[in-house]
Each structure stands twice: as structure tokens, then as C-alpha cells.
Amino acid sequence: MANTSLSFDNLVFSQFAFYAAVVLLKTLLMSTYTSRFRIAKKVFANPEDYLGGPKREIRQPPFDDDVERVRRCHLNDLENVLPFVLLGFLYVLTGPDPWIAALHFRMFTGCRIFHTIAYLTPLPQPSRFLGFVGGLIVNISMTISVLRVGIIIRVNRQ
Numbered sequence: 315m316a317n318t319s320l321s322f323d324n325l326v327f328s329q330f331a332f333y334a335a336v337v338l339l340k341t342l343l344m345s346t347y348t349s350r351f352r353i354a355k356k357v358f359a360n361p362e363d364y365l366g367g368p369k370r371e372i373r374q375p376p377f378d379d380d381v382e383r384v385r386r387c388h389l390n391d392l393e394n395v396l397p398f399v400l401l402g403f404l405y406v407l408t409g410p411d412p413w414i415a416a417l418h419f420r421m422f423t424g425c426r427i428f429h430t431i432a433y434l435t436p437l438p439q440p441s442r443f444l445g446f447v448g449g450l451i452v453n454i455s456m457t458i459s460v461l462r463v464g465i466i467i468r469v470n471r472q
């Protein structure tokens with residue numbers, strides 16, 4: 315009988331918790347990385363963010379390529395890491411093989427770190443695309459596992 319508990323006694327859950335924390339931390343750090351560029355380039359989001367108050371009337375937030383790149387990278391993390399964390403919980407509840415589960419979690423984490431490196435360096439395409447697709451495949455695979463178990467349970471109940 316597979317262990318499906320959301321407890322650190324469950325090897326699959328403890329692996330999931332570790333890799334989820336890594337990608338969530340990476341996502342959190344994107345905010346500080348955005349701030350680093352904002353301060354270095356003096357490109358702030360709001361008039362009141364300028365030291366000593368706004369120097370002039372700012373109707374549109376100023377645009378800076380580096381700041382916007384980090385913001386896009388951060389948004390892409392939110393689009394992919396949050397589904398990973400939510401799906402991961404459901405996936406652990408299906409009682410997957412620990413080796414296959416670890417492969418999913420490691421591949422997702424590796425792909426998202428690579429996606430960030432590819433986005434921020436920037437590396438030539440299709441590097442970033444491959445990082446994105448690798449993570450997407452993991453999320454789709456976990457979704458299929460969850461749906462499969464859900465369908466089997468529904469069919470067996472009928």
C-alpha cells in the first residue's frame with residue numbers, strides 16, 4: 315500500500331516539500347532581483363518611490379529593459395511554479411512511485427532554474443523555450459496522474 319500522507323514521514327512528500335521550497339524561494343528572489351535593477355537604474359514603479367519625492371510629474375512608470383525582463387521572468391515563474399505546488403500536493407495523494415516522483419520534482423526544479431538563467435542572461439532561443447517546456451511537461455504529467463486516479467476511483471465506485 316503506497317504512503318499517501320502529507321507528512322515528512324512520507325518520502326514522496328518530503329521530496330516534494332524540498333523541491334517546492336527551492337522553486338518558491340527562487341520565485342521570491344525574483345522580487346529582490348527586480349529591486350536591485352530598479353535601484354541601480356533609478357527606475358521606480360511609483361512617483362513616491364523616488365528619494366526626496368518625485369522630481370517631476372510621472373504619469374507613466376518609466377520603462378527599462380532590464381527591469382521589465384526580470385518582471386516577465388517573475389511572472390512566468392508565477393504562471394508555472396504555483397501550478398506545480400498545487401498539483402504536487404494532489405500528485406503526492408495519488409501515491410506515486412518515489413523514484414518517478416523524484417524525477418518529476420527534480421526535472422521541474424532544474425528546468426525552472428534553467429529557464430531563469432536563459433531569460434536573464436539572456437541565452438539564445440530555444441534555450442528558454444526548452445526550460446519552459448520541460449517544466450510544463452512535468453505539470454501536465456502530474457495532472458494526468460491525478461486525473462487517472464480520480465477516474466479509476468469513480469469507475470470502481472459505480
Ligand SMILES: N[C@@H](CCC(=O)N[C@@H](CS)C(=O)NCC(=O)O)C(=O)O
Pocket residue numbers: 386387389390393442443446
Ligand atoms: N505567458 C507566456 C506563455 C508562454 C510561455 O511561458 N513561454 C515561455 C517560453 S518561450 C516564456 O519564457 N515566455 C516569456 C514570458 O512569459 O515572458 C508568454 O506570454 O510568453
